[in-house]
Amino acid sequence: MKSAFLCMLFLVALGRSGFASEPTIINCQFDGHPPMIMSIRGGQGANDNTLQIGDAEPVELTIGSGMTSAEFNGKLYFINSDSVVIGDDSFAGGCGDNIGRDWYKGIAAGPWVYGAHIDEMRGKVTNYASVDSSDRLDFQFPYQGGATPSLFVRWNDGLEIFVKVDKGQFRCDEDRDSTIYVKFDAGQIQTVRCSEASDGIRNVIFLDFRPDFWMDLKYSQIMTMEVSFFGEGPRQFKFNVGRLDLKKLH
Incomplete structure (x- = not known):
């Protein structure tokens, strides 16, 4: 060790x-x-x-x-x-x-x-920033007991952002539900495309890159998301995103 x-x-x-x-x-x-x-x-x-x-x-x-x-x-x-x-x-x-x-x-x-x-294996370091939501999500069996959403921002040959829950399954299907809703502070509701992780795991979704979205993320204090979950429908949760330092990811 x-x-x-x-x-x-x-x-x-x-x-x-x-x-x-x-x-x-x-x-x-x-x-x-x-x-x-x-x-x-x-x-x-x-x-x-x-x-x-x-x-x-x-x-x-x-x-x-x-x-x-x-x-x-x-x-x-x-x-x-x-x-x-x-x-x-x-x-x-x-x-x-x-x-x-x-x-x-x-x-x-x-x-x-x-x-x-x-x-x-490759001698590669990928830097990231993460923040947990203060909101707990209550799901039915087999994901009962409360789930915590986490927001990740990382540099992986370019900026990426994804959301992860420790329990439950996101619904982000290209044929049906490929969008989520996001609001920064008291601003307008934005529609953002999402995609599943490449390895097929269902508790992670990636958000599509948009320059204006990144600017909002960098200069806002609160980010509210509405995302659909399998068998649970849409759920809302917030992240405190103030003081994100993107320079630490390069």
Whole structure:
């Protein structure tokens, strides 16, 4: 697990080598400690990577061939994918929302969380921003228990936007329901074309690119969506989209 974690950090720096002024942020949380934020710039062996613990000033983060470490308040911190060792004590936790896998979330700036998807096979890093809706959707069996919509914006050879729910199935069929309704703040209702994910999963839909749509997304505070779900009909939910920083995605 440790070697995979170090490989992930190396690949982050490799994929960001042309954008050193915009570091990749990796957010970590360990038992009994404030959030730890790793800012990866130069990667392994570089002296411009930093670790911020809570609200304290960032300190230098060392990414070596066998460990990731930093000195804070006179103590050495050794950071692994599933624990941090401080002195003689080890504390469980991890970095990202799927520990040991390839999605790593970052620090929130406003409502948005910035992170990176690591393709270890190809050495490619895809940067993204995400925000969860404060609205919970109640569905019938087998998706009962409440579902949370999430909005993602990413740079994948161009800007892409998609919506995901942790339960339920979107209805976005080219022959019938290929549009959704969107409103920014108190503006006019917009009709936006949607499409299914290429792998056929039903809990993700992509929104078609329109320059005016991106401008509204960047400069608005609230985005309201109305989307149809299989067996449930149309549902509405909101996202707090203020302060989206598209520069962090390049």
